Amino acid sequence: MFDTILIANRGEIACRVTRTARKLGIRTVAVFSDADADAQHVRLADEAHRIGGPRPQDSYLRGDAIIEVAKKTGAQAIHPGYGFLSENADFADAVQAAGIAFIGPSGASMRKMGSKAGAKDLMAAAGVPVVPGYTGEDQSPDVLQREADRIGYPLMIKAAHGGGGKGMRIVRNAEEFSTNLQSCQREAANAFGRDRVLLERYIEHPRHIEIQVFGDSHGGAIHLGERECSAQRRYQKVLEESPSAFLTPELRARMGAAAVQAAHAIDYANAGTVEFIVAPNGEFFFMEINTRLQVEHPVTEEVTGLDLVEWQLRIAAGETLPLAQEQVVQRGHAIEVRLYAEDPDAGFLPGSGTLQTLRLPSASKNVRIDSGVVEGDTVTIFYDPMIAKLIVWDEDRPRALARLRDALAECEIAGPKSNIAFLERLVRHPAIVGATIDTGYLDRHLDEFLAPTERDPALLLAVATTRLLVQEDAARADAARSDDPGSPWAIADGWRLGHGGARRLAFADGSSPVESRRIELIAHGHGGDYRIEVDGATHEVSGARLDGGALSARIDGAMHRFLAGSRGDDVRVHDGRQRLRLRAEAVYRRQGESGGGSDHRIRAPMPGRVVLVQAKPGDAVKTGDVVLVIEAMKMELALKAPRDGVVAEVRATPGEFVEADAVLATLEA
Incomplete structure (x- = not known):
């Protein structure tokens, strides 16, 4: 076994x-970039070395710098993690x-x-x-059109050297083929430097099921079971679980055998994932092999009890x-979701900034x-905005889903927006609960x-009640x-001579994109006993108590229980199904002090x-309409005109x- 290894990656992996x-x-x-000098992976390692600037191409993609650090520190092996150089054959050879x-x-x-x-x-x-299709080198439009007609519709055009959902188009009839082909080729050329495409039959309503394989340098190869990854948004996985509720024992055995066959076909050694597309009738077809450890590998670890990184080493x-x-035995059911700094209500716009609050469930045999x-x-804006992976395990799928719902309810992130509320709705949706997605x-x-x-009125009243109780405490x-200490002037109940007065509360709800x-x-x-007026209605709150992060109260006669808390001006409540976070504001403010921007x-x-400026002053x-395009968090964001008008100024x-919130262009008044 090795004495010292270098980890050529960052963050969670x-x-x-x-x-x-x-x-x-x-x-x-x-190894670390300038942006990661104080990162947790740097603090956790026995030794850490700078390899360049914050952009990946200046640091984590510099294979030469990484190898130089390995030589200098006496590392006998390099673990590439996933992403960056993990599937770069030239780096592996070097x-x-x-x-x-x-x-x-x-x-x-x-x-x-x-x-x-x-x-x-x-x-x-x-x-x-494999899915029926065309993989030939003759890429002339006439040949591709003829092959598409032979395969039949619907079909998918895919960039031959692609990945990450780029360079893919679904075509449903012959008339749409040419336009989609040209679009796919342009995107492939821009993303991967090559515009070659392949055609294949499009499987309607497919599932994505992958098999974890391992091979060694002595000719051995086995599989460690499957992971269901069908919950996807724009070809990106959102929820992964093992085992798949769709597979029968017979289908599981056939897919496992096919995955091992695929590993033998390329003399595979170490961890890999054979990905299959599975039709509703159980037909399965090879998609690709990911020649690295997958982000979702923990669900396999949880059901097998194995440490896949130890196997790799x-x-x-x-x-x-x-x-x-x-000898490979699976037990129970495991599910993984990824907590991201992103705003689902604004098109999943990636976020950045300081994690002012990060509360995650305590680790246990059921929660990882x-x-x-x-x-x-x-x-930071330079890397993937994943904050954490939340993995749960239990004896069966319904109990694992219940564990996941409880664990998500305990999560709190303040600073950049997060996808926690989106994930909570996801794991309660009938398509997930029924395993039909x-x-x-x-x-x-x-x-x-x-x-x-x-918003649920009960959540808003719970926020107000929490704020009142915290103020009184x-x-x-x-x-x-x-x-x-007995002076009535020290009481925070709006006291007036002979009666309790009204207290005004104001909150900002930043949930709108x-x-x-x-x-x-x-x-x-x-x-704990209040009469609260909001939106022209009056509600009675009685018996409200805050105890150990839980609020219990009768709201209009019905008892409710919430997870609740307050930090500074932020107030948050959770009723077990949904959450609400509001920021307390000053009751009085000058006209025009709203956070909303001008149009x-x-x-x-x-x-x-800034990667593209599409308009110039004077353009209608x-x-x-797209005015500018910026690149951030490994993706392009199109900035569009908020209304009809004429461009007055372009400042980029x-x-x-x-920087965030910088004015890049203006329209004439």
Whole structure:
């Protein structure tokens, strides 16, 4: 076994690998960019070295700098994690050439999977089921149109060298083919530098089921069961679980055997994932092999009881597979979701900023947290905005879903917006509960998973009650420290001579992706008994008590229980199904102090780099026309005209880095 390894990655996966290495007594070396100098993976490792600037191409994609650090520190092996250089065959070869072990498959195995077309042909030759289609090198429009007509519609056009959902188009009839082909080729050329495409039959309402495989350098290969990854948005996985509720024992055995067959076909060693598309009738077809550890590997670990990173290390050190196929046993059900800094109600716009609050469930045999950040850390614009992976396990699927709902209710993130509320709606949706979801369901029915336009009045009253109780507790504490603790002037109940007066409360609801909405309430009473007026209606709250983070109260005669808390001006409540967070504001403010922006300014929604300026002063634009495009968090964001008008000023140029909320263009009044 190795004495020292270098981890050529960051964040959650770097922390994850470090924990297993430490368990095995292996010393770890981390690398970091300027943006990650104070990151958790740097603090957790035994030693860490700077490799460049904050952009990935200046740091984590610099294979030469990483290998140099490995040589300098005496690292005998490099673990690439996932993303960045993990599937880069040239990097794997360079590591081996430097006399260092690569903790992953060989560059030769990676190259066999580097082209979707070549991989498909190779698998078909090995007897692995593949989707009928065309993978030929003749890319002339006439040949592609003829092959499309032969395959039949609907069909999918896919970039042969693509990934991440880019360069993919669904075509439903012959008349749409040419336009979609040209669009797909342009996107493929821009994203991957090559415009070659392949065609394949489009499977309606498919499932995405993948098999975890492991091979060793002695010719052994086995699988560790499947993961269902059908809950996707724009081809990106949202929820992963094991085992799949769709598979029968017979289908599971056939898919596992096909995955092992695929691994043997490319002489695979180390961890890999064979991804299949599965039709509603149970037909399954090879999609691709991910030649690395997957983000969702923890669900496999939870149901098998195995440490997949430990297996990776042992196999890279030359050992044989730790178990034979018949010794792999699965127990219970595991589910994973990813907590992201993003705003689902604003098109899943990635977020950035300081994690002012980060509360996650306590780890237990049923709940696992894999994270690379802690409260106070910053989610930067340079990398994926994942905050943590939440993994739950229980004896069966219904109990695992219940565990997940409870765990999500305990999560609190303040600073950048997060997808927690979206995930809570997801795990309660009938398509998830009933295990009937297919890969396109979320995109077809996204509105079913987004925040409702109207808030539950009980949640708003719970926020107001929590605020009142916290204010009264603070006032009593202040009075206790004063010279006259019994003075009525120290009571925070709006006291007036002979009666309790009205207290006004104001909150900002920032749930709208457009602007913050101001909510004002009037409260009478004290000590947990209140009459609250809001939106022209009066509600009675009685017996309200805050105890250990829980609020119990009778609201209009019915008893309710909430998870509740307050930090500074932020007040949050959760009724077990949904949550509400509001920020307390000053009751009185000058006219025009609203957080909503003017409709003649086009602002940067987050820090980023301007990549395209589409309009110039004097140009007429219509509502929704793209004026500028910025790049942030590994994606492009189109900034559109908020109304019809004429561009008055453009304040940004391509290549310029801009801060969040910077005015990039204006329209004439």
